[in-house]
Amino acid sequence: MTVFGPAQPAPLNAGDPQPIGQGQVTIVEGTTFSICAPNGDMDPGGAQGLFFRDTRIISRWQLRIDGQPPQPLSVADTDTFASRFMLRRAPAAGHADSTLLVVRQRVVGEGMREVITLTNVGREATLVHLELAVDADFADLFAVKEGHAAGTATHAQASGVNLVFSRPDNSRGLLVHATGEPVSSHNGLSWQVVIPARDEWRTEIIVHPVVESRRIEPRFREHLSPEEAEEHSWRRQVTSIRTQHEGLGLVLRRSVRDLDALRIAAGEDSAHTFVAAGAPWFMTLFGRDSLLTSWMALPLDPSLAVGTLYTLASLQGRQVDPCNEEEPGRILHELRLGPQSTSALGGAHYYGTIDASPLFVALLGEAWKWGAAESDVRALLPAADAVLAWIDGFGDRDGDGFIEYQRATDRGLFNQGWKDSWDGVNDAAGQLAEPPVALAEVQGYAYAAWLARADLADAFGEQALAESCRARADKLRSLFAEAFWLPDDGYFAIALDGRKRRMDAMSSNPGHCLWTGIVTDEHAAQLIARLSEPDMDSGYGLRTLSDRMGAYNPMSYHNGSVWPHDTALCVAGLMRYAHIPGAVELAHRLTDGLLRAAMSFGGRLPELFCGFPADRFRPPVPYPTSCSPQAWASGAPLLIVRAFLGLDLDVPKRSLVLRPRLPQEWGTVTLDRLPFAGSLLRIAASGTDAEVHGLPEPSTVIN
Structure with missing residues (x-):
C-alpha cells in the first residue's frame, strides 16, 4: 500500500524514532515494505529503504539521469502493494521544458520489481546515461526505527546483469537482476541508450531477498497464476x-x-x-x-x-x-x-x-x-x-x-x-x-x-x-x-x-x-x-x-x-x-x-x-x-x-441480533456475503429499519 506523509509510530523503548517525514511514500505487502522519496529514490542515512522480514535489505536505491536526479511530477497509488512515480529529466541549460519522461513502476511482495520506462517526446533522438546506485546494509528494523543503524559490512559482487550483496555471516543477502544489458559494478547498475524521437526504452529490475543462503522468490500479485490469484x-x-x-x-x-x-x-x-x-x-x-x-x-x-x-x-x-x-x-x-x-x-x-x-x-x-x-x-x-x-x-x-x-x-x-x-x-x-x-x-x-x-x-x-x-x-x-x-x-x-x-x-x-x-x-x-x-x-x-x-x-x-x-x-x-x-x-x-x-x-x-x-x-x-x-x-x-x-451473531444457536440506530446521513448501509451457518446473508439497514435476506431455516432474528 502506498502511504503519503508521516509513517512511523513512537518507539516502544528508549531511543528516538527515525522520522519518515512529509511527502514520503510507503508501499506494503505482508512483511515486505519500501519507504522512499516522492521521486522513488531510497536515500541512505535515514529511514528509507526496502525491508523484508524486519531487515533493511536495500539502504540505497537512487536513480540518476545524465548524472542528475529526475524531477518528480506525481505519485500514483496504483494498489496496496504498488506505486507509479512520474518524473522527468531535468531540462537542459537554458530550456524550461524537458523532452524525456521517466516512469518508475514499483511493486513489492517477498521482494521488489521496478520497471523504468524512458519516453522521448522530443523531435530528435536523445542519448541517455541512466544510473541506479544500489547498496545494502542489512540493518535490523529496530536499529533503523530508532535512528542508529550503523549498518553491517557487506560483500558486493557484480556479475553481468546481476548484483549480489551478503552479510559476512551469510544470514542475509540480496540478488538484483536487471534487463536492458546494464553495466554492473559494486556501486550499482548503469545503462547508456539512444532513444529515437517519439519512442521509448525500458528495463525491468527484480530484487530477490536471500535468507540463510536461500534465495526467496518474489511473489507479485499481477504475476500470479490463476490458482494463486484466487488465493489473493x-x-x-x-x-x-x-x-x-x-x-x-x-x-x-x-x-x-x-x-x-x-x-x-x-x-x-x-x-x-x-x-x-x-x-x-x-x-x-x-x-x-x-x-x-x-x-x-x-x-x-x-x-x-x-x-x-x-x-x-x-x-x-x-x-x-x-x-x-x-x-x-x-x-x-x-x-x-x-x-x-x-x-x-x-x-x-x-x-x-x-x-x-x-x-x-x-x-x-x-x-x-x-x-x-x-x-x-x-x-x-x-x-x-x-x-x-x-x-x-x-x-x-x-x-x-x-x-x-x-x-x-x-x-x-x-x-x-x-x-x-x-x-x-x-x-x-x-x-x-x-x-x-x-x-x-x-x-x-x-x-x-x-x-x-x-x-x-x-x-x-x-x-x-x-x-x-x-x-x-x-x-x-x-x-x-x-x-x-x-x-x-x-x-x-x-x-x-x-x-x-x-x-x-x-x-x-x-x-x-x-x-x-x-x-x-x-x-x-x-x-x-x-x-x-x-x-x-x-x-x-x-x-x-x-x-x-x-x-x-x-x-x-x-x-x-x-x-x-x-x-x-x-x-x-x-x-x-x-x-x-x-x-x-x-x-x-x-x-x-x-x-x-x-x-x-x-x-x-x-x-x-x-x-x-x-x-x-x-x-x-x-x-x-x-x-x-x-x-x-x-x-x-x-x-x-x-x-x-446493533449486529451480533450466534451461529451455533442460529440467531442474529439486528438493532440498527444508524445516523440519518448514512442513508442505507448494505452488507453482502455475510457468512452465517453455511449461507451468505444480505443485510440492508437505514435509520432504525433493517431487512435480512438469505437466512437459512431455522433461524431467528432478534430486533
Missing part, C-alpha cells in the same frame, strides 16, 4: 459493506484495502492468517493489536480471528523467563524476525503485555459465535484455559482479584497496556502510576474473557465450569465498581497503582469498559455524560486524556491525542448502552468527527493524530510519527458500522 482475491470474497454516505464509503474502501495489505500468513499455512500491527515499523504479529483488529474485522472475515488465535496459541508462554517476560499461559506481545531481534525489548519473542491474554479468550468466545468451526474452537480451548490460569496466577500479582503488571527487568515496557508509553498512565495531577498497575480497561477485558469461557462451557456441556466462570465475572464486576469508581467525579479511575491508589485522571480507558459490559447502568449513565464534555470530545474523536488533566498534551502519544481505534471501541461501548439517554447521540457525534478527520487524511485513518479542538484547528493536526496504515485504525470503521447496526 480476499477483497472479492469477504463481506461487502456499502453505504450511501460518500465519506464513509471511501473510508471503508481504504480500510479493506489496508487490511488486505497488512494480512500475513503464519508460516506455510495460508489458512492461518493474521493482521500485522501497522506500517512501516510494525509489520509483524502483535498480540493486542492483532486480536483487537481481527475482532473489529469479524463482519468482514471471521477467519482472521481464527488465524490470529492459532498463531498466538502456537507462541503462548510455557516457562518463566524474566528476559522476555514469558510466563506459562501468557500471550505474546510481539514477534520479531530481524537479525538483531535479540536486542529488541526482550528478544524475538516478547511477552510484556497485560491485555493480550484476556483478549485472547474473549476473542475465542466471539469467534465461536461468529461461526468458527467447533473443531477449531476445541483445539484452542487448552490455550484459553492456560490463559485463565495465568490470569489467576501471574496476572493477579497480589491476589486482590485484579490483573496487574510490573515489568520483570529494566529492559521491558514500563507500561504494558495499550497506552504503553512511559508516561501513559498518570493521575489528575500528572503524577505517574507506580507499579504494579491494574488498568481499568484490562479488568473489562478479563470480565469479557470469563463470560466468553462460560459461554463455551455451556456449548460443550460443561455446566459446572460455566457457572464457575460466570461467578468469577460477576465478582470481578462488583470489585471493579467498588475499587475504580470515583463518585465525586462521575467516572472510573484509569488504574490502581501499587498502593491501590486510584489514578484519578479522566481518560478514554473507561470507554473500553463500556465496550466489554463490565459497567453497571448507574455508573454508565454518569460516565456517558462525562465523556460527552468538550474536554474529552475533540470534535474529531475522543481524546485519550481530558484537557483538564495535569499531563494533558494534545501533541503527546497517549496523553491527549486521538486514536481512531480508541474512539471506535468507545463508540461500540456507547451503543452497548444505547438504552441510556445520550449514549447514541454521543456515539453519532464522535463518529461524525472521526469521519471528518479521516477525509482530511485521504480517507485513511492513521494510528493517531493530535488532540487539538476541531473548532480551532481544521483540518486535524497529524501526529508526526504516526503509523499509516495501521491495523486497528483500519478496523475501527468496521467496528463502528457493526455497532450502529
Whole structure:
C-alpha cells in the first residue's frame, strides 16, 4: 500500500524514532515494505529503504539521469502493494521544458520489481546515461526505527546483469537482476541508450531477498497464476459493506484495502492468517493489536480471528523467563524476525503485555459465535484455559482479584497496556502510576474473557465450569465498581497503582469498559455524560486524556491525542448502552468527527493524530510519527458500522441480533456475503429499519 506523509509510530523503548517525514511514500505487502522519496529514490542515512522480514535489505536505491536526479511530477497509488512515480529529466541549460519522461513502476511482495520506462517526446533522438546506485546494509528494523543503524559490512559482487550483496555471516543477502544489458559494478547498475524521437526504452529490475543462503522468490500479485490469484482475491470474497454516505464509503474502501495489505500468513499455512500491527515499523504479529483488529474485522472475515488465535496459541508462554517476560499461559506481545531481534525489548519473542491474554479468550468466545468451526474452537480451548490460569496466577500479582503488571527487568515496557508509553498512565495531577498497575480497561477485558469461557462451557456441556466462570465475572464486576469508581467525579479511575491508589485522571480507558459490559447502568449513565464534555470530545474523536488533566498534551502519544481505534471501541461501548439517554447521540457525534478527520487524511485513518479542538484547528493536526496504515485504525470503521447496526451473531444457536440506530446521513448501509451457518446473508439497514435476506431455516432474528 502506498502511504503519503508521516509513517512511523513512537518507539516502544528508549531511543528516538527515525522520522519518515512529509511527502514520503510507503508501499506494503505482508512483511515486505519500501519507504522512499516522492521521486522513488531510497536515500541512505535515514529511514528509507526496502525491508523484508524486519531487515533493511536495500539502504540505497537512487536513480540518476545524465548524472542528475529526475524531477518528480506525481505519485500514483496504483494498489496496496504498488506505486507509479512520474518524473522527468531535468531540462537542459537554458530550456524550461524537458523532452524525456521517466516512469518508475514499483511493486513489492517477498521482494521488489521496478520497471523504468524512458519516453522521448522530443523531435530528435536523445542519448541517455541512466544510473541506479544500489547498496545494502542489512540493518535490523529496530536499529533503523530508532535512528542508529550503523549498518553491517557487506560483500558486493557484480556479475553481468546481476548484483549480489551478503552479510559476512551469510544470514542475509540480496540478488538484483536487471534487463536492458546494464553495466554492473559494486556501486550499482548503469545503462547508456539512444532513444529515437517519439519512442521509448525500458528495463525491468527484480530484487530477490536471500535468507540463510536461500534465495526467496518474489511473489507479485499481477504475476500470479490463476490458482494463486484466487488465493489473493480476499477483497472479492469477504463481506461487502456499502453505504450511501460518500465519506464513509471511501473510508471503508481504504480500510479493506489496508487490511488486505497488512494480512500475513503464519508460516506455510495460508489458512492461518493474521493482521500485522501497522506500517512501516510494525509489520509483524502483535498480540493486542492483532486480536483487537481481527475482532473489529469479524463482519468482514471471521477467519482472521481464527488465524490470529492459532498463531498466538502456537507462541503462548510455557516457562518463566524474566528476559522476555514469558510466563506459562501468557500471550505474546510481539514477534520479531530481524537479525538483531535479540536486542529488541526482550528478544524475538516478547511477552510484556497485560491485555493480550484476556483478549485472547474473549476473542475465542466471539469467534465461536461468529461461526468458527467447533473443531477449531476445541483445539484452542487448552490455550484459553492456560490463559485463565495465568490470569489467576501471574496476572493477579497480589491476589486482590485484579490483573496487574510490573515489568520483570529494566529492559521491558514500563507500561504494558495499550497506552504503553512511559508516561501513559498518570493521575489528575500528572503524577505517574507506580507499579504494579491494574488498568481499568484490562479488568473489562478479563470480565469479557470469563463470560466468553462460560459461554463455551455451556456449548460443550460443561455446566459446572460455566457457572464457575460466570461467578468469577460477576465478582470481578462488583470489585471493579467498588475499587475504580470515583463518585465525586462521575467516572472510573484509569488504574490502581501499587498502593491501590486510584489514578484519578479522566481518560478514554473507561470507554473500553463500556465496550466489554463490565459497567453497571448507574455508573454508565454518569460516565456517558462525562465523556460527552468538550474536554474529552475533540470534535474529531475522543481524546485519550481530558484537557483538564495535569499531563494533558494534545501533541503527546497517549496523553491527549486521538486514536481512531480508541474512539471506535468507545463508540461500540456507547451503543452497548444505547438504552441510556445520550449514549447514541454521543456515539453519532464522535463518529461524525472521526469521519471528518479521516477525509482530511485521504480517507485513511492513521494510528493517531493530535488532540487539538476541531473548532480551532481544521483540518486535524497529524501526529508526526504516526503509523499509516495501521491495523486497528483500519478496523475501527468496521467496528463502528457493526455497532450502529446493533449486529451480533450466534451461529451455533442460529440467531442474529439486528438493532440498527444508524445516523440519518448514512442513508442505507448494505452488507453482502455475510457468512452465517453455511449461507451468505444480505443485510440492508437505514435509520432504525433493517431487512435480512438469505437466512437459512431455522433461524431467528432478534430486533
